[in-house]
Amino acid sequence: xxxxxxxxxxxxxxxxxxxxxxxxxxxxxxxxxxxxxxxxxxxxxxxxxxxxxxxxxxxxxxxxxxxxxxxxxxxxxxxxxxxxxxxxxxxxxxxxxxxxx
Amino acid sequence: xxxxxxxxxxxxxxxxxxxxxxxxxxxxxxxxxxxxxxxxxxxxxxxxxxxxxxxxxxxxxxxxxxxxxxxxxxxxxxxxxxxxxxxxxxxxxxxxxxxxxxxxxxxxxxxxxxxxxxxxxxxxxxxxxxxxxxxxxxxxxxxxxxxxxxxxxxxxxxxxxxxxxxxxxxxxxxxxxxxxxxxxxxxxxxxxxxxxxxxxxxxxxxxxxxxxxxxxxxxxxxxxxxxxxxxxxxxxxxxxxxxxxxxxxxxxxxxxxxxxxxxxxxxxxxxxxxxxxxxxxxxxxxxxxxxxxxxxxxxxxxxxxxxxxxxxxxxxxxxxxxxxxxxxxxxxxxxxxxxxxxxxxxxxxxxxxxxxxxxxxxxxxxxxxxxxxxxxxxxxxxxxxxxxxxxxxxxxxxxxxxxxxxxxxxxxxxxxxxxxxxxxxxx
Numbered sequence: 427x428x429x430x431x432x433x434x435x436x437x438x439x440x441x442x443x444x445x446x447x448x449x450x451x452x453x454x455x456x457x458x459x460x461x462x463x464x465x466x467x468x469x470x471x472x473x474x475x476x477x478x479x480x481x482x483x484x485x486x487x488x489x490x491x492x493x494x495x496x497x498x499x500x501x502x503x504x505x506x507x508x509x510x511x512x513x514x515x516x517x518x519x520x521x522x523x524x525x526x527x
Numbered sequence: 528x529x530x531x532x533x534x535x536x537x538x539x540x541x542x543x544x545x546x547x548x549x550x551x552x553x554x555x556x557x558x559x560x561x562x563x564x565x566x567x568x569x570x571x572x573x574x575x576x577x578x579x580x581x582x583x584x585x586x587x588x589x590x591x592x593x594x595x596x597x598x599x600x601x602x603x604x605x606x607x608x609x610x611x612x613x614x615x616x617x618x619x620x621x622x623x624x625x626x627x628x629x630x631x632x633x634x635x636x637x638x639x640x641x642x643x644x645x646x647x648x649x650x651x652x653x654x655x656x657x658x659x660x661x662x663x664x665x666x667x668x669x670x671x672x673x674x675x676x677x678x679x680x681x682x683x684x685x686x687x688x689x690x691x692x693x694x695x696x697x698x699x700x701x702x703x704x705x706x707x708x709x710x711x712x713x714x715x716x717x718x719x720x721x722x723x724x725x726x727x728x729x730x731x732x733x734x735x736x737x738x739x740x741x742x743x744x745x746x747x748x749x750x751x752x753x754x755x756x757x758x759x760x761x762x763x764x765x766x767x768x769x770x771x772x773x774x775x776x777x778x779x780x781x782x783x784x785x786x787x788x789x790x791x792x793x794x795x796x797x798x799x800x801x802x803x804x805x806x807x808x809x810x811x812x813x814x815x816x817x818x819x820x821x822x823x824x825x826x827x828x829x830x831x832x833x834x835x836x837x838x839x840x841x842x843x844x845x846x847x848x849x850x851x852x853x854x855x856x857x858x859x860x861x862x863x864x865x866x867x868x869x870x871x872x873x874x875x876x877x878x879x880x881x882x883x884x885x886x887x888x889x890x891x892x893x894x895x896x897x898x899x900x901x902x903x904x905x906x907x908x909x910x911x912x913x914x915x916x917x918x919x920x921x922x923x924x925x926x927x928x929x930x931x932x933x934x935x936x937x938x939x940x941x942x943x944x945x946x947x948x949x950x951x952x953x954x
Contacts, residue, residue, distance in 0.1 A: 449880035452584055452873045460580065460869045461890040461908075464862055464948045468579075473950045475943025502925070502937050503892065503906050510890075510908025510921025 458515055459522040469526045480526035488520035563588055563879045566647060566657040568637050568817060570594025570622060572601075572861035573663030573849030576868030576952045582628050584876040591631040591655060593647070597621065599953065600690030602721060603861050604945050609687060609698045610731035612899065618690060620953035640821035642842035659875045661837075662823070662830075663849045663864065664815025665689070666720050669828065672811045674785035683788050684806045687728075688720060700805045701732065706740040708804035711793060713748045713783055718829070719812045720850050720859045722755035723905065727895035728807070730760065733768040734898045746801060747774040748793060749781040755858075756895065756903055756924055763897040763934075783808070814851035821845070829853050834916040835887055836874035837867060846871050854889075855917025857909060863891045865952050887911050891922075894941035902937030 459470075462479070466472050470480035479487060493499035495508035495516075511519070565581055567574045570592055578592045598619045607613040622632050635649040646656045668686065670677050676684070687697040701710070710732055714725035729745055736743045753776075754760075764772045775781040782796040792802045813819070813828025823830045823841050830847040831840040834855050839845045848871050849864035857863045870887045877884035889909040896902050907922030925937060 449882050451880075451882045452877060452885050454885045457870075457873060457885040458888045461866055461888050463869075463951045464865045464890070465892055465944055467947045468951045468954070472943065472947050473954075474946030475939045476947055502933060502940060503904050506906045506921065506923040507890070507892075507908060508921070509923070510919075515888075 453518075454515075455518040455522045458511070459519050462519065462523070470523045471526070479523045482524060484517075484520040484524035486520075487523055488516050491516045491520065563658045564591070564656060565589070565659045565661065565875060566591045566593065566655055567661040567663065568593050568640075568647065569663035569665060569815070569849070570596070570599055570625075570632075571663060571665055571849065571864065572948075572952050573665075573864030573868045574661065575599070575622075575625065576865045577661050577663065577848060577872050578625055578630050578868075579628070579952070580869045580872035581876065582630060584872055585879075588876070588879075589631075590629075591633055591657075592622070592625055593633045593635060593637055593649070593655075594622070595634060595636050597634055600694065601861065601949065602688070602690050602724070603948070605687065605690045605694045606724070606728045606731045607896070608694050609701065609728065610735040611698065611702070612731070612734075615695065618694075620949055622953070624954050637817050640817065640845070642821065642845055645844065657844075658879070659844050659846065661846045661848060661871060661875070662815075662818055662821070662851065663847075663868070664817045664851050666812045666850045666859075667814065667816050667819075667828075668810040669813055670810055672716075673783055673808075675788060676786045676808070676810070680786075680788045684786065684791065684808050686809050687807060688715075688724075688809050688812075697805070697807055701735060704740065704743070704804045707742040708740065708744075709802075710736070710743065710745045710805045711748060711801060711803040711807065712745060713793065713806070713808045714751065714754065715809045715811050716750045718859060719809070721861070721893070722858050723760075723893055723895045725809060726754055726756070726760045727897070729772060730763065730767070730895070730897040733764070733771050736771065737768055743771075745772045746803065747772065747781075748783055748795065748801065749774060750777045750783070751781075752776045752778050755893075756905055758927055759903045759925055760895075760897070762927060763901055763903070767898050767901060812850075814847075818847060818851045823847060825853075835911045836878075836884070837871040838874070846875065855909070855911075855915070856919055857889060857891060857907075857917055858893070860891055860893055861952075862893060862948060863889070865948060866890050868952075889917060892944065894937065894944050896938055896941050897934075898938075900931075900938050901934045902939070902941040903934070904937055904940070 466479050472478040491508045494501050494504040598621050601618045604618045638650045639648040648654050685693045685696040687693040780797040783793045785794040791806045830852050832852045837846045837848050848867040850859040866889045874884050892906045894904045903925040905924045908920050909917050
């Protein structure tokens, strides 16, 4: 019994160490969304005057960002920020923050 | 030998994916990142953010943050302290949140980095080994670029370009000055920490003088011919402080060649001598001392890095973020350091796991206050390519034609910005 348990665990450790099976990649969505956190707070939970964006619907966030980018929504700095992101990137960011509690 | 095993063989060996999944929970403590040691030198915007995001990316890492001070005093918003709008407490941050998330805080100075042996030696003699080392050492000063000044003279002529006692000293000198006095601000040459910072400082000193010493003047002796958000600053100075600020460009006599510390006199390239009641001379800059000591700097005093990962071009497994690094078109700012800290954390965790890191995305946002109700900003989004390094994909500055309501809103956001970035970095 003891060898039965230890053997697979030992093997699995080696699998992880080679990084071939279990090691997970950090997603693009996380990379992109982290850059919003310095103004909107970690995970979008702003402590101050800048709007919190955690838990907002993905539809609301993506539509807002596209409207900021196209100058169809009043903004100060957000139009300038949104100009740096593609539709696909906006979607990834929107889904990330909508999933934050 | 293990590397020759294929995934399929493992799965067969263990009786299918079900066995793999159920056994996965037993793995804590044996993955490659589990025992990996990441040591970070410098607990400012870059280092603190990197430590926090390393932990968020990987709960098993052994992370040590080495910072001499038990409280970090930010350069952002220190101009508000200098002009009497805020207290030192309001720009001071401790490291309890880092300790709470299991980061080893070491309050000491680093004496030596041994990149070959992968260890750092502290000033108390203690040695710490690392698998990956991050340096976020901020800036040091090039005192020899003008005659007559050395580091100790900052006790008389403060630079106030690192938060702390220098911030208090400049504030005290301004409050001690009598009405009708002259303040000289001498911004540094490029590149330097916080490009709009000297001009925000000039604005907020003007704000202080306008209220308390309205007959006083500010003379700006600039080594440069242009500066960050220049049109916006000059428009604001005209509107808020007409006749109070005189800016002299480098080519028009702004370049200082010699400082007479005892008399607070500055001799320019054109042969003029300017004497002032308060002098804020901000010296030319270079990477923080430990980067030089570790042999990571170029001839100009900054660190070449792989701009995708921030790994040093000199030493493997050593990363440099923040002001000390050469990060393409990104400015040297606390915000840029925060952004780089996250990208670097992702690069380190990915490399320890042996997986690809996601394409990096970086950002910078700098607000400047010209008065409590008048804010302006510059923002940029960046990506990386092998040909261009870090390049800009979007951004811009506040519009020149904006109304008072817009400036007020940006002043509010400037405070929100501070609350958020300090929470994202130190909280």
